Amino acid sequence: MGRLAERLYRNARIGWTALCVWLRYKTPLWWDQLLRRDPAQRDMKSIHQRNADQIFNAAVSMRGMLVKMCQVVGTRSDMFPPQYVKTLSQCHDRLPPRDFATVKQVIEEDFGRPLEEIFSEFSPHAVAAASLAQVHRARLVDGREVAVKVQYPDIEHIIRTDLTASRRVAAIYQRFDSNPMDFLPLLDELQRHLKMELDFRREAQSAERIRGFFVNDPTVRIPAIFHEHCTRRVITMEFVEGVKVNDREALEKAGIDYSDLMVRLMRIFNQMILAHGFFHADPHPGNILVNASPRGKALFTLLDFGLAKELPDGFGLGIFELMFSMMTFNESAMLRAFRELGFETRNDDDSTLLMIARRMIARSDTGAFQGEFTEDMTDEMFDAIRENPVVKVPIDFVLVARAFALLSGIAHTLGQRANALDAMGPAVAG
Amino acid sequence: MAALVYSFDELMSEPAIEEPLIAGGVRCHGGYVGGEYISPRSVVRRPAIVAWRQRLVDDGHPLIHVPEKYVPPNYPNYPQAKYLLKEGVVEPVTRALTIISIVEGFGARIREVRVPDFAAEVKESVEGTALAHLANGLFEAHARDEAGHRNEGGHKQMWEAARDLGLAKPHVPGDVLLRLMTGSPVGERVRLYPELSERMENMIVMMANVLIVENFAADTFAWAQQLLGDPEVSADPEHAAHVVDCIARDEVPHVDYLTVALSELRARTLIGANGDEISGTDAVDAIFRRQLRGMATQRPRLARDRLRDEIRQAITDTQRAAVIARRFEDLDSGWAFPHADDEALDVLLTAA
Numbered sequence: 193m194g195r196l197a198e199r200l201y202r203n204a205r206i207g208w209t210a211l212c213v214w215l216r217y218k219t220p221l222w223w224d225q226l227l228r229r230d231p232a233q234r235d236m237k238s239i240h241q242r243n244a245d246q247i248f249n250a251a252v253s254m255r256g257m258l259v260k261m262c263q264v265v266g267t268r269s270d271m272f273p274p275q276y277v278k279t280l281s282q283c284h285d286r287l288p289p290r291d292f293a294t295v296k297q298v299i300e301e302d303f304g305r306p307l308e309e310i311f312s313e314f315s316p317h318a319v320a321a322a323s324l325a326q327v328h329r330a331r332l333v334d335g336r337e338v339a340v341k342v343q344y345p346d347i348e349h350i351i352r353t354d355l356t357a358s359r360r361v362a363a364i365y366q367r368f369d370s371n372p373m374d375f376l377p378l379l380d381e382l383q384r385h386l387k388m389e390l391d392f393r394r395e396a397q398s399a400e401r402i403r404g405f406f407v408n409d410p411t412v413r414i415p416a417i418f419h420e421h422c423t424r425r426v427i428t429m430e431f432v433e434g435v436k437v438n439d440r441e442a443l444e445k446a447g448i449d450y451s452d453l454m455v456r457l458m459r460i461f462n463q464m465i466l467a468h469g470f471f472h473a474d475p476h477p478g479n480i481l482v483n484a485s486p487r488g489k490a491l492f493t494l495l496d497f498g499l500a501k502e503l504p505d506g507f508g509l510g511i512f513e514l515m516f517s518m519m520t521f522n523e524s525a526m527l528r529a530f531r532e533l534g535f536e537t538r539n540d541d542d543s544t545l546l547m548i549a550r551r552m553i554a555r556s557d558t559g560a561f562q563g564e565f566t567e568d569m570t571d572e573m574f575d576a577i578r579e580n581p582v583v584k585v586p587i588d589f590v591l592v593a594r595a596f597a598l599l600s601g602i603a604h605t606l607g608q609r610a611n612a613l614d615a616m617g618p619a620v621a622g
Numbered sequence: 623m624a625a626l627v628y629s630f631d632e633l634m635s636e637p638a639i640e641e642p643l644i645a646g647g648v649r650c651h652g653g654y655v656g657g658e659y660i661s662p663r664s665v666v667r668r669p670a671i672v673a674w675r676q677r678l679v680d681d682g683h684p685l686i687h688v689p690e691k692y693v694p695p696n697y698p699n700y701p702q703a704k705y706l707l708k709e710g711v712v713e714p715v716t717r718a719l720t721i722i723s724i725v726e727g728f729g730a731r732i733r734e735v736r737v738p739d740f741a742a743e744v745k746e747s748v749e750g751t752a753l754a755h756l757a758n759g760l761f762e763a764h765a766r767d768e769a770g771h772r773n774e775g776g777h778k779q780m781w782e783a784a785r786d787l788g789l790a791k792p793h794v795p796g797d798v799l800l801r802l803m804t805g806s807p808v809g810e811r812v813r814l815y816p817e818l819s820e821r822m823e824n825m826i827v828m829m830a831n832v833l834i835v836e837n838f839a840a841d842t843f844a845w846a847q848q849l850l851g852d853p854e855v856s857a858d859p860e861h862a863a864h865v866v867d868c869i870a871r872d873e874v875p876h877v878d879y880l881t882v883a884l885s886e887l888r889a890r891t892l893i894g895a896n897g898d899e900i901s902g903t904d905a906v907d908a909i910f911r912r913q914l915r916g917m918a919t920q921r922p923r924l925a926r927d928r929l930r931d932e933i934r935q936a937i938t939d940t941q942r943a944a945v946i947a948r949r950f951e952d953l954d955s956g957w958a959f960p961h962a963d964d965e966a967l968d969v970l971l972t973a974a
Contacts, residue, residue: 459803467800505796512799516727516778520769524648525779562734613731616803 195349202254202350203357209250210361213243240275248279256347257354257386259323264382273578274571289318289326295342302423309333310421314340324389324498329431336430338418343392343425351386355379381587389498392427398470398500399429405468411485412460413493432493434481438605448484454599454608456490458615461599465592466508466616473591474499475598477605503588507533511592515613518549518561534586544583548576563613564603565596624673626750632666633759645865646783650775651767652868659864661872662774663763671878674752678882683889685881686910686969688837692918695957696845697925702953703845706933707789707855709946714932715849716792719785721802722842725835726869727778729768733761735828738821745891745899752883756825760879767872777869784869788850788862801928814912815905817894826887826906830913833880836873838921843870884910911967919959926954 216239224231251258265272266281295318299307307314313331320327325343332338344350362375388394396417406412413432421428435442437457443450457480464471472479472494481493510533517525523546530545537544553561555572570593577583596612603610637660639653651662661668678685698706703715737757740748748754770776775783785792815823843866850856851863888906891899933950937943961967 463800463803467797467803469796506794508799509794509796512724516769520727520730520765520776521772522770522775522779523773525770525775613728616799 198350199353202353203360205250205254206258206354206357207361209246210365212246214365216243236273237275240273241279244276244279247276248282251280254354255323256350257358257382260351260386260389261354261358261382264378264385274575277574289321290344292316294345295326295328298342298345298425299340301345302426303421311338311340325392325425330428332418332421332428336418338421338428339415339431340421341392341427341429343390345425348390351390355383355386391424393422393424395497395500396422396427398497401470402464402472402494402497402500405463405470406460409460411456411489411491413483413491415493415495432481432495434483434493436477437480437482437492438477438602440606443482443490446482446484447488448482448490449488450482450490450606453482453490453606454603454610455615457492457602458599458610458612460492460494461595462612462616465503465595466512466612469503469505469508471501471503471592471595472497472499473501473595475595475602477602480602501588501591503592507588507592511589512616515561515563515565518553519563519613521553521561523549533589534584535589536584537580544580548573548580548583551576562609563611563615564600564609565593565612566600566604566610567597570594570597624669624676626670626673626677628666628670628755628759630759630762633670633755633763634663634667635665636663637661637665643868645775645780645861645868646786648775648779648783649773650780650783650868651770652872659868659871661868661875662767664875667759667763667879668875670755671752671875671882674750674886675878675882677750678885678889681889683885685885686833686888686906687881688834688914689968691960692914692967693838693841694918694922694959695955696842697922697954698929698950699953699955700845700848702950703849704852704855705950705953706946707849711933711936711946712789712792713795713936714929716785716789717795717798717801717932719781719789719846720794720798722846723778723781723785724798724802726781727769727776729777729832730765732768732828732832733765735761735825736821737761737825738819743819743822743893744887744902745893748886748890751886752879753886756883760883764876764879767876777872780865780869784846784850784862784865787858787865788856790857814909817896817898817900818892818905819895822892823909826884826909827913829880829884830906830910831917833877833884834910834914834917836877836880838917839873840870843867843873907969910969914967914969915959915961922957922959 220234220239221231223229224234247258248262251262262280266277272280296307299310303310310333311330312333312335315329317328318326319329319339324347325341327339327341330338330340358379359376362379365375396419399414399417403414406414415430415432418428418430435446435448437453440450443453461471461475474496475494479495481495483491483493485491510529514526514529514533517523517529526549527542527545530549535545552569552573555566555568561569573593577585596610600610637653637655639655639660641654643650643652643654643659652660654660675685698714698718703718706712706714735756740753744753752760766776768777770779813820813823814827818826846866847863847870850866851859853859856862884906888902890902892902892905894900929950930947933947934940934943937946
């Protein structure tokens with residue numbers, strides 16, 4: 193497809209999807225107005241679900257920015273109903289790979305020489321393919337085995353097209369809807385995010401930075417980056433194999449004692465989030481591999497630093513204070529922590545923040561906060577925030593809460609807890 | 623003889639205060655009666671601990687304790703810390719006070735200690751002892767004292783207030799949590815006394831650790847009161863030192879009940895994991911001595927190494943950093959743990 197035709201197709205598909213979504217909300221509203229029914233009484237869940245399904249299908253077939261947009265929406269439980277969050281967060285970066293010729297072309301363009309001069313072996317079959325890039329197993333001419341992540345050549349053009357189309361649709365919607373939701377901040381966030389993700393040199397730097405945090409910790413491994421074989425569109429890194437962190441059966445088969453796996457893993461993320469203020473913000477199970485130490489303990493390999501995130505100065509301490517005050521239910525300390533993290537209410541109203549904390553704590557397994565942000569608790573928090581739109585939630589907090597919730601999901605698969613406070617404080621015997 | 627059995631609510635009962643303690647604008651626990659500071663949850667808890675202690679002494683049992691000679695002085699010491707503040711090097715002191723506040727807060731985790739079934743694991747009765755009240759108020763009261771409860775701040779918030787009053791709300795360095803985390807490595811848990819049930823051993827280790835830390839804290843309180851109460855370097859010497867004094871007073875029952883409970887346990891016969899009888903004296907003393915030696919040896923060494931780094935980090939001018947570091951070292955008392963590794967430590971006190 194030519195670029196113009198593709199642009200037209202993508203514009204039309206985005207426009208059509210947006211129109212369908214909008215009409216699905218508006219038509220029942222118009223009926224309610226006509227029949228003088230209270231629109232607030234209408235159950236919106238099925239409409240949310242149908243819309244989420246349509247957006248999901250469009251994203252999977254069109255790839256590119258839409259997949260990323262779904263992923264961003266999938267993390268914004270504070271803005272979108274659970275049907276969107278649940279459906280669109282499934283929009284994992286697993287897609288059919290592009291053909292080898294495309295990959296070869298990018299490598300040769302970026303390095304200015306034939307692929308064979310760089311790699312003695314290069315598997316034509318991708319190990320994994322995502323919305324922006326795909327990964328191949330290869331061997332450097334010096335014999336080292338590597339994983340090569342290669343960006344799709346047309347992806348920047350696709351993203352530009354999709355962002356322009358999405359902004360246009362958002363502007364039209366805002367013009368014609370009497371009570372529009374402001375999507376522009378979300379699109380701005382997405383644009384910033386994509387700009388970072390598209391520069392693989394940044395990802396390589398993030399990996400190096402995180403490696404530096406664990407230079408004296410033999411239980412954490414970050415694959416070596418071969419900088420001389422990296423460009424803006426290509427990352428070449430050490431090829432690492434291991435067991436997926438939440439695969440109990442495989443962990444047992446590999447002879448890994450995982451009895452204290454979560455406390456060790458939480459300690460790693462605590463160090464990044466609470467202590468260093470720079471963290472791997474996407475700890476889904478596929479990004480954490482485990483191998484056995486000589487004593488059968490878990491050694492962790494962290495993968496994919498495209499979503500590494502810098503936190504503001506003091507943010508880690510703020511998160512710690514919030515968790516700590518929730519554990520002891522010290523309301524005044526909790527309010528101070530909420531404020532320090534950047535939570536805002538319209539009238540400086542403390543009761544809303546306390547209500548949110550109470551609802552979260554009530555959703556924990558034990559009815560008390562013990563240092564773990566479970567998925568249920570973060571869901572509850574975002575439900576409460578959506579119901580009280582006067583609350584402003586800092587995006588950094590959303591990302592940290594999501595990371596802790598993902599870790600909690602891993603913990604529960606292993607029959608353990610993702611207790612951040614346990615992992616940092618002096619051990620309490622039990 | 624005073625009563626020896628108390629309910630949870632009795633141990634939690636609060637004194638009637640005339641005025642609450644507000645430290646640095648934060649409502650804290652405890653308060654004042656006739657201008658005198660009264661600790662929280664002290665109406666029944668304090669006399670109860672005295673009664674349990676007296677019973678133990680009357681039965682002729684010694685008390686476990688940490689002699690002063692084993693207590694490492696706070697590092698940096700008062701002249702060192704004062705020197706840093708006078709030189710404008712505030713960060714290491716801020717960091718030290720913040721870490722103290724966090725560690726104090728973590729003391730709340732004592733409420734999570736799982737107490738063993740004494741009826742099954744202790745040969746003699748524990749009725750009317752501090753041991754019998756650990757899970758029935760003593761741990762919970764301790765936890766609340768340390769981390770605060772509901773609307774009242776505890777020692778965590780009080781240390782923060784003392785820091786902010788004395789050092790005029792200093793910037794808290796972002797690496798505080800990193801220091802804390804790298805200072806307490808999560809390793810494989812090594813059994814210290816495998817003949818005991820794991821739960822019994824864990825409880826003794828936790829109580830021993832906390833008791834040792836609380837004893838070491840005595841020097842920290844004196845240090846903080848002196849430093850934060852020094853008008854040459856403190857922004858609000860009177861209030862800052864007073865808050866530290868309040869914390870020190872609150873800590874007394876912690877040292878006392880842990881001392882009594884561990885001593886009660888060492889005066890009994892324990893039933894091991896495989897049903898064998900074990901002398902409580904042997905088990906408690908072995909664990910206590912080992913923890914004491916470890917903590918008294920490691921802490922000063924770690925503190926020295928860290929502070930040297932921190933001074934260098936805090937001062938960009940390397941020449942000035944070297945001068946300050948040298949003077950700082952000169953003020954070091956050079957304290958070291960007074961015993962070689964294989965020596966038995968003197969940890970018993972025969973109370974009158």
